[in-house]
Amino acid sequence: MRKFCIYGKGGIGKSTVVSNIAVALAEDGKTVMVMGCDPKSDMTRNLVGRRIPTVLDVFRAKGPDEMKLEEIVFQGFNGVYCVESGGPEPGVGCAGRGVITAADMLTRLGAFNDLEPDVVIYDVLGDVVCGGFAMPLRKGLADDVYIITTCDPMAIYAANNICKGIKRFADRGEVFLGGIIYNGRSVVDEPTIIEGFAARLGAKVLGKIPMSELIPRAEIHHKTVLEYASDSEIADMFRYLALAICENEDRTIPEPLSEAELDEINEEIDVLMREKEKKEGI
């Protein structure tokens, strides 16, 4: 079973990437399961076409002993198994503990043993804010992690922070950094910035998602791009990315950048932004 996590700053496109590569892998004949580990619980909406009940919704309503697997796992487009961990309402309880509870319940109810997925993909909240959101990095739940980032300074900062979390668990041999995914929907679209950032981390850029109006269009219709515009170039980009991740064997222990190194990258972005302004005559 191939198991990996997708991390990245909030709003960076994690759910878009996860849902599209899940469909791409399913097209390839694989049994795929995706688990959304964000209390917003909207990752699987484009796969199923609607919001699904979350593990913690059912947990709260029925308790751990009365829950059934079919109440928390739903099949979406191309037969992709979809699970949302869910979480408490904003401002109460502990969402991190919720991720742990949901992962435990999924294992306890036999999701992995009974459904026998070939690929499991975790879509995790924007940052490794606490032990709960680091859960997919532990206990062998995932083999490696892929971080999505744009060229924006805060996205790079978040990616670097996530690498600190990965390093902690990588040092124990629990999980590794598989690579970086570049999202071209940036303030400046310059892949070399992210290639340089990845190189400093000791990783490589595994794929690029260019800016495309097909993505929001598909999402307006609660669909993945692969369903909405299967023959499009952007759909193929997701297919390449899915294949690259699945076949990737490079596993690295990232070396997170210092503040000074991050500042150097920021300066490069600043120069590019000025050049862009000049070109656009602002």
Added chain:
Amino acid sequence: MDGGKFFGAFRACSGIKDAVVLAHVPVGCNWGAMMLKSTSNQPDIRQACTVMHEREMVFGGENALKEALIHADKLYDSPLITVVAGDASAMIGDDIEAVINSISVNLKKEVVWMDAAGFKDNMRKGYEEAMVHLAQLMKECSIIKNSVNLIGFCPDDFKVHADIKELKRLLNSAGIKVNSVISNCRFDEFVNAPAAELNVVMGQGAELAERMKKEFGVPYLEVDYPYGLEGTKEFTNTICEHLGIGCDAEQEFDLEPFKRIYLYLHELYGTPVSVIGDFHAEPIAHFLDRELGFDIEVLAGNEDDYFIFEQNVRDSSTTILFGSSFERNIAAELRIPLVRFTYPVFDHVCMYDDAPYAGFRGAVCLTETILNAVMGFGTKETGTTR
């Protein structure tokens, strides 16, 4: 060994004898709190709990607390509910104040709550803070001349009932009325505590006394827990002096029991002993040293490093250990008798034995206990700790 802030607050709240203590904690903390007081008074079931489980950890414990408050309000005939919020609710950030405010108009009982996350501080601090919270229940009263409050007792202290009875006897015979014993009194006694002319703080509760001084003008003095003849004389004389009562505590002595019991002590002079405990430890060590002629090898408080204490005891020539039930293992390991005198004692009961350790009568009873511990133990080779 320290139980953390939760246990201090829990004990303080349990000390209002007709109040309900609602522990907002997971099931294990509640079990622990119940276990440690189980030998003190089992029929005392004023302990309720929200019983936080995984569901409360994820979604927050506010609903569980709300339900528990409503249930406790219905189930118990009591004037007060004290909510003691432990570690779990502090970690997930339950808004306890908001929960209480949202339903307080529908409750028949007064509710006071305290943040008592065990990881935030030690048991002593938990007690002190809880007492200051509870002080908001007190009201201005007319002063009762020559009266005192005794502050620092907990309902699960070893020998608490017998000790209080003995100290009341001593003070009454000196013409002093005991107004309230804190924390071991009814709600109305607690509320009327400011009627005392003087607060006598015995080991803990100084922050409450300071608050009462500021708010109600009740002065206070801090004294050692009165072990032994000298300790008791100092205790009584200090209070009498402060109240301006002429009293010679020495005249209260009945020396006959001491003459008989102290005969046995000749052979024990110079016995090396070690002592560990809360604020009771130093005064009892003083008694053992000053009056029984024992040599104190190791003296430690609950906030000291327990492993260092154990090692120091191992490295010493200690032949009697004074402490709590927690010291059973080290005493068994060293094959020496253990004399239990301080919280927590959960393997001996002493509810109706009427044999205090404090005061003049306590000096005899404590000495007798020590003698029995030694005589009943046999030899170091054959003995087992009991």
